[in-house]
Amino acid sequence: MSDAKYYPRWRRDVILLAAVVVLAAALQFSVFKAGTQASEAVVTAHGETVVRLALGTDTIYTYEFEEETNEIVVENGGVFIRRANCKGQDCVRQGRIDRAGQSIVCLPHKLIIELAMTDANEPEIDIIVR
Numbered sequence: 001m002s003d004a005k006y007y008p009r010w011r012r013d014v015i016l017l018a019a020v021v022v023l024a025a026a027l028q029f030s031v032f033k034a035g036t037q038a039s040e041a042v043v044t045a046h047g048e049t050v051v052r053l054a055l056g057t058d059t060i061y062t063y064e065f066e067e068e069t070n071e072i073v074v075e076n077g078g079v080f081i082r083r084a085n086c087k088g089q090d091c092v093r094q095g096r097i098d099r100a101g102q103s104i105v106c107l108p109h110k111l112i113i114e115l116a117m118t119d120a121n122e123p124e125i126d127i128i129v130r
C-alpha cells in the first residue's frame with residue numbers, strides 16, 4: 001500500500017471529489033442531450049442499420065422484411081410508427097418521439113428507431129458555404 005503514503009487522505013478526497021464532479025457533469029450532459037431536438041431517426045432491424053431518416057423532411061418509410069412490415073412516419077420533426085403487422089402493436093402504441101435519445105422498439109420485428117443528433121455544426125457550415 002505505498003499509495004497511501006504518497007497520497008495523503010485529503011488528497012485522495014480531492015481526487016474522489018473530482019471524479020464525482022466529472023461524473024455529475026457527464027450525467028448532466030447526457031440529460032441535456034436527451035432533451036435536445038433530434039435531427040435524424042436511425043432505424044435498426046435485426047442488428048443492422050436499415051435507414052437514416054432526416055427529421056427535417058416529412059416522409060413515410062415502409063420497413064419490410066419477409067412478412068414483417070412497419071410503416072414509419074416522419075412528420076414535423078418527430079417520428080412514429082403508423083402501422084405495423086406485429087403482435088401486440090406495442091410499437092404503434094408507443095406514439096410519437098421527437099427528442100434525441102428517445103426510441104421506439106418493435107420487439108417482434110427486432111426493429112428499433114432511435115433519435116440522434118447529427119453534427120451540431122451543420123447549420124453554421126451551411127451559412128459559411130452559402
Ligand SMILES: [Zn+2]
Nearest residue numbers: 084086091106
Ligand atoms: Zn411492432
